Amino acid sequence: MNSQIFHPFVLPFVLGMAFVLTYCFVGLFKVILQLPKDDRRQFLRSLVTPKTAWANIRDLFGDCLFHVKIWKRNPLLGYMHSAIAFGWFMIIVIGHVMLFTLKPLEGVEVEGFARTFTNFYYPIFFKYFAEETPVFAFLMDFFLLMIISGILIAVAKKIHSKIVGVKRVTKFGFADNMIRFALWTIFPFRLIAEKTNIMAFWWLYSFDLLIFMFMLPFTRYMHIPTEALFILMRHAGLNAREPRKGYALAQLYSCPSCGLCIDACPMSVNDKMSGNTSAYFMKKLRNKDSEEAKRIAETCLMCGKCVMICPVSIESCDIKFSQRAAVPYEIHSDHSYLDVISTEAERSGEISSTKPKTLYFAGCMTQLTPKIMRAMQQIMESAGEEYDFLDKDGGICCGRPMLLSGKVAEAQAMIAKNTELIKKSGATKLVLSCPICYKVFKDEYHLEGVEIQHHTQYINELVKNGKLKVKKADVNYVYHDPCELGRAYGVYDEPREAIENVGNLLKAKSEKELSICCGGSLGSFNLTQKERDEITSNSVADLMFNNPDEIVTACPLCLKTFARKSPVPVKDIAELFVVHQA
Amino acid sequence: MKENILIIGGGAAGMEAATQLQKMGLTPIIVEKSENLGGHIAQWDRLFPAFHPAKDVVDQMLSQVKDIKTYLNTEVADIQKDNDGFHAVLSNNEKIDAKAVILATGFDIFKAERKQEYGYGIYNNVMTSVELEKFFRTGKDERINNPKKIGFVHCVGARDVKVCNTYCSKVCCTTALKQACEIKEVFPDAEVYTFYMDLRMFGPGYEDLYLKTQKDFDVKCVRGRVCEVSENMDGKLVIKAEDTLFGKPLKMTLDVLILMCAMEKNKSIDTIQQKLGIADNSDGFMQNKDMYLGMNGTAQDGVFVAGACTAPKSLPDTIGEARSVATQVFNYINNK
Numbered sequence: 001m002n003s004q005i006f007h008p009f010v011l012p013f014v015l016g017m018a019f020v021l022t023y024c025f026v027g028l029f030k031v032i033l034q035l036p037k038d039d040r041r042q043f044l045r046s047l048v049t050p051k052t053a054w055a056n057i058r059d060l061f062g063d064c065l066f067h068v069k070i071w072k073r074n075p076l077l078g079y080m081h082s083a084i085a086f087g088w089f090m091i092i093v094i095g096h097v098m099l100f101t102l103k104p105l106e107g108v109e110v111e112g113f114a115r116t117f118t119n120f121y122y123p124i125f126f127k128y129f130a131e132e133t134p135v136f137a138f139l140m141d142f143f144l145l146m147i148i149s150g151i152l153i154a155v156a157k158k159i160h161s162k163i164v165g166v167k168r169v170t171k172f173g174f175a176d177n178m179i180r181f182a183l184w185t186i187f188p189f190r191l192i193a194e195k196t197n198i199m200a201f202w203w204l205y206s207f208d209l210l211i212f213m214f215m216l217p218f219t220r221y222m223h224i225p226t227e228a229l230f231i232l233m234r235h236a237g238l239n240a241r242e243p244r245k246g247y248a249l250a251q252l253y254s255c256p257s258c259g260l261c262i263d264a265c266p267m268s269v270n271d272k273m274s275g276n277t278s279a280y281f282m283k284k285l286r287n288k289d290s291e292e293a294k295r296i297a298e299t300c301l302m303c304g305k306c307v308m309i310c311p312v313s314i315e316s317c318d319i320k321f322s323q324r325a326a327v328p329y330e331i332h333s334d335h336s337y338l339d340v341i342s343t344e345a346e347r348s349g350e351i352s353s354t355k356p357k358t359l360y361f362a363g364c365m366t367q368l369t370p371k372i373m374r375a376m377q378q379i380m381e382s383a384g385e386e387y388d389f390l391d392k393d394g395g396i397c398c399g400r401p402m403l404l405s406g407k408v409a410e411a412q413a414m415i416a417k418n419t420e421l422i423k424k425s426g427a428t429k430l431v432l433s434c435p436i437c438y439k440v441f442k443d444e445y446h447l448e449g450v451e452i453q454h455h456t457q458y459i460n461e462l463v464k465n466g467k468l469k470v471k472k473a474d475v476n477y478v479y480h481d482p483c484e485l486g487r488a489y490g491v492y493d494e495p496r497e498a499i500e501n502v503g504n505l506l507k508a509k510s511e512k513e514l515s516i517c518c519g520g521s522l523g524s525f526n527l528t529q530k531e532r533d534e535i536t537s538n539s540v541a542d543l544m545f546n547n548p549d550e551i552v553t554a555c556p557l558c559l560k561t562f563a564r565k566s567p568v569p570v571k572d573i574a575e576l577f578v579v580h581q582a
Numbered sequence: 583m584k585e586n587i588l589i590i591g592g593g594a595a596g597m598e599a600a601t602q603l604q605k606m607g608l609t610p611i612i613v614e615k616s617e618n619l620g621g622h623i624a625q626w627d628r629l630f631p632a633f634h635p636a637k638d639v640v641d642q643m644l645s646q647v648k649d650i651k652t653y654l655n656t657e658v659a660d661i662q663k664d665n666d667g668f669h670a671v672l673s674n675n676e677k678i679d680a681k682a683v684i685l686a687t688g689f690d691i692f693k694a695e696r697k698q699e700y701g702y703g704i705y706n707n708v709m710t711s712v713e714l715e716k717f718f719r720t721g722k723d724e725r726i727n728n729p730k731k732i733g734f735v736h737c738v739g740a741r742d743v744k745v746c747n748t749y750c751s752k753v754c755c756t757t758a759l760k761q762a763c764e765i766k767e768v769f770p771d772a773e774v775y776t777f778y779m780d781l782r783m784f785g786p787g788y789e790d791l792y793l794k795t796q797k798d799f800d801v802k803c804v805r806g807r808v809c810e811v812s813e814n815m816d817g818k819l820v821i822k823a824e825d826t827l828f829g830k831p832l833k834m835t836l837d838v839l840i841l842m843c844a845m846e847k848n849k850s851i852d853t854i855q856q857k858l859g860i861a862d863n864s865d866g867f868m869q870n871k872d873m874y875l876g877m878n879g880t881a882q883d884g885v886f887v888a889g890a891c892t893a894p895k896s897l898p899d900t901i902g903e904a905r906s907v908a909t910q911v912f913n914y915i916n917n918k
Contacts, residue, residue: 367810368699394822529743563696564746
């Protein structure tokens with residue numbers, strides 16, 4: 001114990017801390033001011049709403065300190081992260097508790113500003129200035145060792161990432177590597193300083209803290225303070241509207257570049273394409289590399305797997321959409337044809353609003369895969385359904401491709417016309433055989449009184465209530481979850497339940513929320529055919545894991561894409577229910 | 583000098599190469615997987631640009647190879663190379679030793695089902711150019727029932743990234759125009775349309791055929807791709823296309839639609855090709871040594887290629903390559 005209240009080695013820390021606090025507060029106000037007025041009101045209101053406030057507290061602890069989501073996916077990585085984050089948090093807390101319970105400054109003549117100033121650095125260098133009690137000493141050593149154990153795993157991961165079950169890691173530049181080195185050495189220095197009381201280590205410890213805090217805003221470690229703000233904003237239900245402003249900015253700074261999305265991304269079939277993953281997109285956009293950010297936003301397949309797997313729950317697809325919308329593309333589309341389109345029923349004047357009617361919308365992609373359309377027609381006939389086609393004679397696009405390219409007004413024109421046609425038809429159920437359409441009808445259309453079903457759900461329902469009679473054959477099927485149906489809407493069980501009525505269902509290597517994009521996604525603007533083929537082959541290999549006789553899809557685009565590369569026949573789920581009818 | 587030369591494939595390339603090699607004093611042996619010699623050309627009725635009967639050409643070729651040792655219904659099951667040359671095992675377990683190998687395995691027709699939007703195998707009245715040729719030969723096809731309106735779609739499975747074939751299949755343009763004239767001969771009152779991207783009339787007399795098609799046969803050539811085909815209540819085909827010269831979309835009802843299917847590499851030889859260490863080129867055909875002086879050579883010394891196994895080719899191209907491969911093999915044997 002040194003009976004003094006100040007030593008110059010605390011200054012680097014104090015300087016760093018003052019800098020980082022100023023930066024964070026300025027940033028906080030900047031982000032909040034950048035929010036559109038309505039969003040800001042919504043955000044502030046959410047802070048005092050009991051339900052969201054509770055979710056905030058739960059996730060602030062669960063996500064920021066304990067990293068529950070990483071634990072679930074990879075316990076070793078989970079331990080690594082929470083050992084460092086939670087351990088560090090605890091030694092800061094215990095430092096403060098000691099300051100206020102052991103009262104080391106009692107009797108020392110310090111008042112006013114000086115008193116406040118000591119509070120600032122005392123908990124960080126407690127052992128230099130004051131004596132701990134044995135219980136506190138044990139706790140401090142325990143958490144310090146816990147942090148160091150986390151750091152040891154991090155060092156091992158850096159040397160050989162496969163030790164912790166990670167194939168590809170994010171590649172970092174100089175600043176990120178340097179701050180990481182600072183972070184790794186802070187705690188060993190502190191341990192040595194506390195145990196030996198050698199002045200040089202107290203200085204090194206303090207300087208490490210300065211480096212860490214000074215570099216924090218310019219590196220990925222900014223996620224530590226920002227994630228808290230992001231959690232609050234996410235619970236407020238905000239949407240990213242501009243790629244580098246407000247909510248999106250908070251997300252950019254919350255991305256820890258952990259790289260878990262790299263292994264998850266369907267594009268990571270080779271090194272070059274793994275540079276298109278969300279971890280890099282967030283980094284480039286944050287560093288204002290707008291060319292690269294634009295390129296990656298336009299390359300992404302938008303399958304949503306990175307969003308699903310992200311331990312911070314960053315909505316990177318939404319940010320990519322906002323990035324796309326921010327680019328003025330020179331396309332001026334003519335939608336004057338919308339005025340003259342009508343349904344067949346409308347033309348023949350036979351609109352019945354009395355009977356419950358099913359309306360089937362094939363959509364552009366199913367129009368190009370007439371086998372599916374035909375199968376759907378046969379199924380509806382056999383089930384004795386009273387149905388009508390919304391687009392038998394060429395209909396209007398659902399609007400999704402325009403939305404994917406960020407053209408909201410154009411999409412809305414189509415959505416309005418389709419809504420009008422559906423409402424006029426008097427139908428109570430709308431069936432879609434394309435998940436791309438399904439998503440847009442679910443998200444963007446307001447069709448009160450009309451139940452929207454994907455054909456996997458519809459067919460399952462027809463079989464369940466006995467309208468469609470089928471028999472089980474000894475064929476081994478594997479089912480591919482389309483991104484827009486699975487990850488977006490969690491429709492995993494109905495298609496599987498349906499298939500089990502007509503054959504044996506085998507498992508793919510990656511299923512349900514981990515399903516791999518077929519590679520044909522409309523989401524990407526600039527992947528080459530060769531790159532897409534590589535993604536497709538990888539996805540097919542994943543499906544062929546248990547040697548099925550046939551691959552079953554529920555998306556016309558996946559069907560066409562897989563058919564090119566699959567060694568076994570690829571069929572839409574509807575075709576199965578024509579072949580196996582009783 | 584009686585050296586064995588193993589020729590895999592008994593189509594136009596294989597037969598012509600065999601004929602020439604025999605004249606040079608070598609011993610060609612043809613291994614053909616089907617039950618007849620003649621390959622695709624034997625399935626054809628008449629040849630462009632002058633409507634010459636294919637049978638004439640095939641019969642001449644057959645008469646020239648009648649003394650050449652030929653295995654029908656036979657494939658090469660295995661092949662090894664050592665200092666003495668090549669040792670092949672056939673599917674009938676016979677063994678053949680040869681000093682050189684010629685791959686004359688030709689092409690396969692693009693499976694039209696893969697282009698589902700054209701409705702082949704789904705709608706009754708969609709057929710392929712190969713099936714139409716059979717109709718010309720036999721006069722029988724239940725789909726062709728005094729049609730009033732007939733359409734041809736060019737580039738089915740060619741120049742199409744969506745099916746992973748970016749190459750031009752070379753002969754389909756001229757074949758389509760030839761077939762359009764022929765169907766017009768059979769049904770003079772029918773309206774005939776062809777839907778093309780570009781018309782590649784590359785050979786002698788081909789451009790004249792194009793003019794003749796329009797002037798004498800009144801075939802309407804529309805520049806634009808067919809995007810979608812559907813069937814109406816009467817079983818007729820409704821097609822949607824774009825007329826890019828008028829800049830307008832069009833919709834048309836047809837009685838019959840003919841798909842001009844592209845050539846793709848014949849994949850039945852893939853395992854032997856791999857054993858011989860010959861890769862595919864970016865179009866999926868076999869990679870030859872180079873496009874110019876080495877066009878008949880391969881990465882494997884003693885293995886030669888001729889005909890459509892390296893790229894889509896017309897019959898005159900194929901005969902030319904078959905003759906040149908014979909010269910190459912002759913030189914190879916003599917310089918050994």
